[in-house]
Amino acid sequence: MTLLTWKRPAPENVQTSTFEDLAMPLAPSLYNVACWLSRNPSDAEDLVQETYLKALRGFPAFEPGTNFKAWIFRILRNTYLTSRTGLAAQRTIPLEDDLGELEATIDHQTPEMHLLRLSDQAALHAAMEKLSPPLLEVILLCDVEELKYKEIATVLDVPIGTVMSRIARARAALRETLQTWEARA
Amino acid sequence: MTTQYLANTHLTPAILNALADGELRAAQLDAAQLHLATCPQCTSAALAQTMLKTATAKAGHRYTVPEHLQSRLLHQIRQEPAQSSPRSVSKSAYSFGLGAFSAWTAAVATLLICVGVLFIQHTAQRASTASNEYAALSTEAVDQHIATLAADAPPQVLSSDRHTVKPWFQGKLPFSFNLPENLPPDTTLAGANLTYFHNQPAALLLYSIGRHRVSVFVRQRTGAEASPEPLTEHAGFHVTGFTTTELDVVAVSDVDPARLTSLANLIEQVQAK
Numbered sequence: 001m002t003l004l005t006w007k008r009p010a011p012e013n014v015q016t017s018t019f020e021d022l023a024m025p026l027a028p029s030l031y032n033v034a035c036w037l038s039r040n041p042s043d044a045e046d047l048v049q050e051t052y053l054k055a056l057r058g059f060p061a062f063e064p065g066t067n068f069k070a071w072i073f074r075i076l077r078n079t080y081l082t083s084r085t086g087l088a089a090q091r092t093i094p095l096e097d098d099l100g101e102l103e104a105t106i107d108h109q110t111p112e113m114h115l116l117r118l119s120d121q122a123a124l125h126a127a128m129e130k131l132s133p134p135l136l137e138v139i140l141l142c143d144v145e146e147l148k149y150k151e152i153a154t155v156l157d158v159p160i161g162t163v164m165s166r167i168a169r170a171r172a173a174l175r176e177t178l179q180t181w182e183a184r185a
Numbered sequence: 186m187t188t189q190y191l192a193n194t195h196l197t198p199a200i201l202n203a204l205a206d207g208e209l210r211a212a213q214l215d216a217a218q219l220h221l222a223t224c225p226q227c228t229s230a231a232l233a234q235t236m237l238k239t240a241t242a243k244a245g246h247r248y249t250v251p252e253h254l255q256s257r258l259l260h261q262i263r264q265e266p267a268q269s270s271p272r273s274v275s276k277s278a279y280s281f282g283l284g285a286f287s288a289w290t291a292a293v294a295t296l297l298i299c300v301g302v303l304f305i306q307h308t309a310q311r312a313s314t315a316s317n318e319y320a321a322l323s324t325e326a327v328d329q330h331i332a333t334l335a336a337d338a339p340p341q342v343l344s345s346d347r348h349t350v351k352p353w354f355q356g357k358l359p360f361s362f363n364l365p366e367n368l369p370p371d372t373t374l375a376g377a378n379l380t381y382f383h384n385q386p387a388a389l390l391l392y393s394i395g396r397h398r399v400s401v402f403v404r405q406r407t408g409a410e411a412s413p414e415p416l417t418e419h420a421g422f423h424v425t426g427f428t429t430t431e432l433d434v435v436a437v438s439d440v441d442p443a444r445l446t447s448l449a450n451l452i453e454q455v456q457a458k
């Protein structure tokens with residue numbers, strides 16, 4: 001009976017419901033990172049919505065079995081880069097991707113002192129906000145989103161060595177900022 | 186870096202980070218642990234690194250996605266299947282009696298009503314999707330226009346001659362287009378760039394109207410794009426465009442809307458040639 005064919009989902013439906021299954025659980029993460037990068041909830045909403053629209057349209061090109069999270073974060077990042085806040089951020093801070101001067105920044109304070117300093121959430125937020133966008137995004141992807149270096153390299157479209165140097169630089173900057181503030185206090 | 190080297194020297198920031206991030210290979214990890222067992226200084230640094238990572242992970246989860254955004258995203262995603270899915274009517278239609286002619290008549294009548302309702306919904310949803318898509322298109326066009334203004338770099342093909350600009354795209358784009366010969370007074374072609382517009386290769390034509398700069402994006406039409414609206418405003422810029430059977434064109438500028446529309450109309454007219 002021809003009516004029975006209605007019970008079979010069309011291929012497009014299968015693909016779109018898969019997109020929903022994959023993409024919706026990532027909305028909190030994408031919004032969180034978008035807020036950090038754009039520093040404005042309204043811009044972050046636009047950024048996430050545009051990311052979903054682009055991802056949905058590009059989903060037929062997504063290879064099943066590959067890393068969807070890295071794929072959609074890459075779309076978010078590229079969308080951010082072409083946004084007004086992203087363009088402004090790119091013009092402000094040049095980035096040196098070498099580790100040479102970081103050798104001297106290893107922290108040799110006691111773990112107890114670290115614990116005291118790191119328990120101050122407001123100070124940590126402020127220190128993270130002080131990071132340049134390339135350093136902030138790598139910390140968010142690595143520490144908050146727990147992506148592997150290889151996945152971060154895919155999102156940022158840079159070599160793994162650059163990911164490593166940015167992570168080292170970001171953490172050194174965070175430590176330095178927190179130590180400076182603590183010394184002043 | 187050899188494992189022997191790792192075991193005998195202090196751990197570098199890169200190694201300490203990789204250790205905290207769980208990115209060391211098995212041999213490197215063994216060597217680092219061997220070193221840490223005998224070096225309180227590096228052990229303290231490794232612990233500090235791990236504590237910093239844990240603290241930033243916690244502090245980084247700062248913003249909560251608003252419910253209205255999640256609903257909007259879900260709505261946006263679910264608009265797509267509705268365009269080709271008649272599944273929602275199947276059960277109600279199929280549950281009608283199958284034996285009697287009157288039951289079939291009722292089923293057919295219900296089916297027609299459902300199809301009618303679905304068609305109306307489908308049309309409304311398509312309009313809404315098209316509107317969202319065009320909004321995204323406008324945003325990208327304005328962003329690229331601003332980026333071009335900010336870069337203040339010379340165009341990739343620097344010429345006011347359409348016979349120079351158009352051939353420059355040969356072999357660079359999988360389509361071709363025409364440029365108008367006679368432009369309105371005070372309007373000049375400044376050159377063009379090859380760009381990517383909404384994930385497609387596109388021509389970015391750069392015009393000047395007086396002192397105002399105009400960006401015109403020309404890309405191949407695949408049939409799925411939203412039709413441009415006659416004239417919209419986005420972040421203080423005017424956006425207009427047109428489509429042909431082959432092309433999708435969007436123009437952006439802060440010039441007087443009438444002059445922008447006039448240029449867009451001129452470009453549209455020559456596409457028919």
